[in-house]
Amino acid sequence: QIARPFGPEAWQSFMPIWQAGAAAIPLPPEREELLTPMSRWLRARGREATAPQLMAGLQGMYAIARRMGEAFADYDVIVSPALGTP
Helix, strand or coil, rough: CCCCCCCCHHHHHHHHHHHHHHHHHHHHHHHHHHHHHHHHHHHHHHHHCCCHHHHHHHHHHHHHHHHHHHCCCCCCCCCCCCCCCC
């Protein structure tokens, strides 16, 4: 068991990237209504994202990746409780 290298606020760095990624998926406007409310929300927020917001998100994600690398540098294997299949 190791200490978590980032706090619960770290997800905020990922949000603008996730939103812009959803908005970037090509989808005919008439098919938008077939998406879940969450997907429509992500796409709408992604279309509103500014370049500075995206860059701040990327910088935050890079910082998290560096902290993760530092936290796990002394380990050869990382075992996670998540399962690949149900």
